[in-house]
Amino acid sequence: MTYTAIGILAVAIAVLLDLFAFKTRMVTRPIFWTSYAIIVFFQLITNGLFTGTQIVKYDGAAIIGGSSPANSAPAFLGDGRIAFAPVEDILFGFSLILLTLSLWVFWGRRGIDRTPASGPPIWRK
Amino acid sequence: MDFGRWSYVAVLVFVILGSTWLEVFLRSRVLRRPKRLLLTIAPVLLPFLLWDAYAISQGHWYFTESRILGVYLPAGIPLDELLFFIVIPFAAILTLEAVRSVKGTTSPRWRAGDEVS
Numbered sequence: 001m002t003y004t005a006i007g008i009l010a011v012a013i014a015v016l017l018d019l020f021a022f023k024t025r026m027v028t029r030p031i032f033w034t035s036y037a038i039i040v041f042f043q044l045i046t047n048g049l050f051t052g053t054q055i056v057k058y059d060g061a062a063i064i065g066g067s068s069p070a071n072s073a074p075a076f077l078g079d080g081r082i083a084f085a086p087v088e089d090i091l092f093g094f095s096l097i098l099l100t101l102s103l104w105v106f107w108g109r110r111g112i113d114r115t116p117a118s119g120p121p122i123w124r125k
Numbered sequence: 126m127d128f129g130r131w132s133y134v135a136v137l138v139f140v141i142l143g144s145t146w147l148e149v150f151l152r153s154r155v156l157r158r159p160k161r162l163l164l165t166i167a168p169v170l171l172p173f174l175l176w177d178a179y180a181i182s183q184g185h186w187y188f189t190e191s192r193i194l195g196v197y198l199p200a201g202i203p204l205d206e207l208l209f210f211i212v213i214p215f216a217a218i219l220t221l222e223a224v225r226s227v228k229g230t231t232s233p234r235w236r237a238g239d240e241v242s
Contacts, residue, residue, distance in 0.1 A: 002185070003180065003185045003186070006176065006179075006180075010176070024237075024238060025238065026237075029236070029237060029238070030234055030235060031221065031224060031225060031228065031235050031236065031237045032221075032237070034224050034228075035217070035220045035221040035224045038220050038224070039216075039217055039220050042140070042143060042216075046136055046139070046140055049136045049139070050133070050136055053132060053192070054189050054192070055132050055133050055136070055188065055189055055192045055193065056186055056187075056188055056189075057186065057187055057188070057189065058185065058186050059184045059185055059186070059187075061184075062180075062183065062184070062185035062186075063185075096169070096173060096210075096213060096214065096217075097213075097214075097217045099169050099172075100165060100166070100169050100213075100214040100217050100218065101217060101218065101221050103164075103165045103168060103169060104161065104162075104165045104218050104221065105237050105238055105239045106239075107161045107164050107165060108161065108237075108239030109238060109239045112160060112161045112164060113158035113159070113160050113161035113162075114239060114241060115158075115241065116154045116157050116158070117154065117225075117230070117240070117241065118151070118152055118153045118154050118155075118222035118223070118225050118226040119151070119152050119222075119225060119226030119227070119229065119230075120152065120226060120229070121150065121151045121152065121226055121227055122149075122150050122151075122152065
C-alpha cells in the first residue's frame with residue numbers, strides 16, 4: 001500500500017475508534033477542532049523543518065507528489081506538498097492526534113486521573 | 126544552523142519548548158496526571174511504530190543518516206522516531222488541556238465529555 005492509501009485508512013480507523021470504540025465523539029466537539037487547528041499549524045512548521053532540511057525524505061512511488069530530491073529541499077508548495085512535506089503527512093498527523101486525544105478523554109471518562117483538571121490560566125485569579 | 130546527528134532531536138526540542146510552557150502558564154496539568162498520560166501514549170505508540178516499520182521497509186520514507194542519532198530499534202526504526210511518537214502526543218494533550226483551560230468547562234459547548242460534573 002502507498003503512504004496515501006495507508007493515510008486514508010488510518011484516518012478512517014481513528015474516526016471509527018473515536019465514535020464507536022472509545023465513544024468519545026471527539027470529531028463532533030468544538031474543543032477538539034479548536035485544539036486541532038492549533039496543532040496542525042505547528043505540525044506544518046515541524047514537518048517543514050523535518051522535510052525542508054532533508055532529515056526525512058519520501059519516495060515518489062508512495063505519495064501523490066514526486067520523490068524528494070537527492071541533495072536539495074523539495075517544493076515548498078505544490079507537487080503534492082505543503083510546507084515541504086507530503087500532503088499525506090496531514091492524514092498521518094490527524095490520525096495520530098485524534099487517536100491520542102480520544103484515548104486521553106476515554107481514560108478520563110473511566111475515572112483515570114480525571115483530576116486535577118486543567119485551568120484556569122495564571123492570568124485569571 | 127547545523128545540528129548534525131542531533132538535527133531530528135532538535136526539531137523535537139522545538140516542539141517541547143513550544144508546548145511545555147502551557148503546563149505552567151495555562152495550567153494544563155498533564156504531567157500531574159502521569160498514569161493517564163502513560164495509558165494514552167503507550168497504546169498509540171504500537172500501531173504507529175508498526176506503520177513506521179512498514180513504511181521504512183517499503184522505502185516510503187527514509188532518513189538522512191548524518192542527521193539522526195544513529196541508534197536503531199528493531200525493524201530499522203531510528204530511536205528519534207520513538208521519541209517523536211512520545212513528544213507529539215504529549216504536545217497534543219497539552220494543547221487540548223490548554224484550550225480547555227482558557228474556555229472553561231461551564232459552557233456545554235466546550236466540553237470534552239470527561240468532566241467531573
